[in-house]
Amino acid sequence: MGAQKKRAAAAAAAARVSEDPDDLARQPLQAILLADSFTTKFRPITLERPKVLLPLVNVPMINYTLAWLEAAGVAEVFVFCCAHSKQVIDYLENSEWFSQPNFTVKTIESHNIISAGDALRLIYEQNVALVDIACLLKLVSLSRLKLATCYTLTICFLVVLSFKIHGDFVLISGDTVSNMSLTQALQEHKERKKKDNNAVMTMIIKKSKPSPITRQSRLGTDELFMAIDPNTKQLLYYEDKADHSKGTICLDKMLLAENPSISLHNDKQDCYIDICSPEVLSLFTDNFDYQHLRRHFVKGLLLDDIMGYKIFTHEIHSSYAARIDNYRSYDIVSKDIIQRWTYPYVPDVKFCGNRATKLERRGICFTAFNSEIEQSRSAQVGSFTVIGYGTKIGSNSKISDSVIGEGCTIGSNVLIEGSYIWDNVIIEDGCELRHVIVCDGVIMKAGAVLKPGVVLSFKVVIGERFVVPAYSKVSLLQQPTVHDSDEELEYADNSSGTVEFSSIQGTADQSNGEMTSESSEAHKPKLGTGGVGYIWSICEGGQEEEWRHSVAPIPEDKLTELSEAMDDDQELVTQDRTALSTSGELISDSNASEGDDNEDSKDDSVYFEKEVEATFLRAVEENVKVDHVILEVNSLRLSYNMTSADCAGAVFYSMMKLAIKTPHSSAIGLLTLYPSPFSMVASNAYPIYLSGELQQNTANIITTWQKLLKSYLLEIDEEIEIILKFEEMCLESAKEFSPLFARILHILYDKDILQEDAILRWADEKEGADESDKVFVRQSEKFIQWLREASEEED
């Protein structure tokens, strides 16, 4: 580790030396393109084809990213391939990207990479490997490895030589569509870097309001909270997984202390385009736990104040940038492309090797057409539709807001709405497709219906008149049974593309051959007569979350449901505010904080009472000395910050509880004789109800522990507190005592626990109270009378 740090430092130093202004100017800009999202959101499609090669308006996604990088002035792109790396590399080799002047694309392949963090670590290792060649070669010779191994190692290093990151680079994933200009952001980044060496990253953000109802952005990502310094544009806080149920977010107090002004945004969208300094790579290497670019790296940097690395933001206004993160963003970005927000990366501009498309006017708006499509006269193709080369459309079919790939055959009376149909799909007569994704080679037999949100993976066959339920995903491959809870890890368990491809073939062949046997198996849901494929059960996230990320628009009923739920929430929140008050850290107004205190003290007193009771019971059981119990209760009093009145109340409460719990030896009430005239009177009044034993128990306990109780009865207030407590107990928790109230009061008086003043004052206080409150005063009326007389006599 130490060595690694040193190496990092050396590399950083080397970078710094070379960073004189002239160098900066002529250094070609580099980019690292991650051709893998390291997630599983596009399953089951991504089991067979890497996400970056999925067609977006009939062009594989990676082309949008590469075209933008080229236009933005990036000279060298390292494409990092993991899952299906062979497919990606094959595609790139056959594309025109390898033959562009002033734009080089290099691929890095690795299969055991499971996260973006790993990928960057690998790149860094290859980067610093240069420094270590000599030392490693020495090591090799020392360990006397075979000559062949030496050769392979050298070859490895030679390969590595070409992957050198020598300056600032753009970090982007291969599913990003943008048309922004990098010049300004790059300029800002470099200037900041010159002033402050710790400004390692500039993050591109864009304004986008999240929906108040669904709490997600239009791209289907969760609401994002960012705290940004409005002057320096420094990113101070980043939270994309805020807990909505709580309705609050937490900011570190230090943030507020250190920064004079902070603007907190929830309407910013992270474009996932970062301009990074070379240090970023070494940071990833130093922190092995950085996996996710945002969740770990960005948050890690923001929290880590030891190194003091800073992240800044650059907001773009008119230009477009979005990352395709889930099916919803696939849908939204496709529509943005068709509506030309991503100009010049639009269907009718040949920005990469795509075929020429032309626009035709449909109604007010435009439809992109390829020149060679066969379209029946009665077919209706609506606006905002793109139709690929060589597609045939039958009569009376209606297509709107959709993208149809190349070589598709669409029968007659077909309805296609808001759907994405890839290449070579056969849709027979009378099918209905609404808001679905249909991959290459799918066959839909006549009359089949796809409900909104359905995803049909490659080469699936849907049987005649079969209705695929909403949000289901159908694939030829079976759903992986073992489910890793960590989504980062899930994606990488695919081996290389070739293996999978053969497996597809295998399944297809097998399914063709053994159609009947397959469909007879009970656990596989059938796809109608002649259907081939498995419907994946929805498990991760559950049905509940499925609509959030699907291609289908959010259904009305869900929206109303949500908005109702939200209203309820708000009511709850307001109720909380008034009655209980939330423990919101952001709420700083005095009312709320007072509420907090009340809440806390209430909680505390309950805990305190319990603790005291436990202590007391223990003391009784273990015969602990009274002094020790006093000590313990005192320490509790201090730790809970209670008054001695509270202690007295609690101790008394515990004593009474004990009295109840002590087993009753007999059910017959016995009159215990006390040498007082009053006791006789009282017992006469309630002869039947008196549970003499209870009284006896109470008397015994009071006698035993009077010292404990007395130590808290410093003033008359505490004594009154005890009476009130006793009254409360009689009413609520220990109704057994209610008939004995007067008697126990008398006992307490006899034992000098309560003074007559306290009792009289209690009686006076109760004078003006409600009738219901006076129950016990009346019960002990005679006793009080007697007390009064006694005091008068004394006078």
Next chain:
Amino acid sequence: MPDIQALVSDLPSKLRKRRVQGSYETARLTAELLRAVILQHKEPTASGAASLIEAVRRVGEQLIAANPVELAVGNIVRHVLHIIREEDLSPLTDIVGELKLSAEDDVEDIAEDENSQKSSATTDGCLLKPPLLLAVFEHLPDSAPACQTFSSENIFAGKADKSAKKLKSELIKAVNELIEDINTCREGIAEQAMELIHQNEVILTLGHSKFVKEFLCAAKEKKRSFEVFIADGAPKFEGHILAKELDKKGLKAIVITDSAVFAMISRVNMVIVGVHAVMANGGVIAPAGLHVLALAAKKHDVPFVVVASTHELCSLYPHNLEVLLNEMRCPSELLNFEEFSDCIDYGIASSSSLLHVVNPAFDYVPPELIRLFVTDIGGYSPSYIYRLIADYYSSEDLPPQQKPAS
């Protein structure tokens, strides 16, 4: 020739990616590329100009396909082809003249004249140059093959090599001149400013055209004093740039919005605008908003003058214009995406958003609304454009290019 290959693939990719835009820039680059193509072309002795024509046409088709909206590319390609044909023809006319010993002296004179002048119609303002008429006559019966048979079955085979070399050097000279013309066309246009802009006049223009700017500045330099209204040219508001530039030159400029054009037109003496392309029927393709301005000018009988260079002269007729030769630009020029991002949300309930933005770049202004074309070779009325086109382009080159339009 790796470098020529790189060049040839470079410009189309630039055009495709919309990195080169504007008729002037594209015209210049196209001419330079074609010059390189001619320079690098290894001429097989037998076929003469035919293979060269084929080579140029191939490159030309690539260029045109790259961005069909930039009509200047096609214009230059066709013009270069025309030059090649003319040059190829001129030695023939020599031979024909010698053989026939014809009484038509002027034919030979003209042939010589053309040899000396190299380029056909660009240099002098004269329109109806006789050699062109001759070419037309000769080509009429059997247009393309005639040329080939003459050149391939050249009886004077010995002369062929020489003539081929000569042809090439002549061609390079001619194309050089064409590039020179493109570079200097603004001055040519500006020269006529004095004749059109009079003292104390009020001129109205829209957006920003380099030709218009030069034109106005030229008049100012000659001590004419006049006022200029500038409609700002939404959505790019390039009129503001023009206003700044004119201010530097000491011209009085008043900026108005596009929508105020009709309100101001009654105070205006003349409308001068630049365009994207001039069509064969005399109509123009111009920045969006010009049609309205032209109609306003027509209503108040204010002369609507178009300044255009010869490379903007397009041999196409405006069929299905609004789609074929228009460019739908980015909607973010019009409105801020982020402000409307919640409206442009397709995810909620109804499948597609109700808010759409359409941003066409061009308008088509029909010829009847245009009073005068001011070009670098003089002023013409719209009805005369077809003649200019006949001068500039050979009829053989038109059909393949017009195919996509039909």
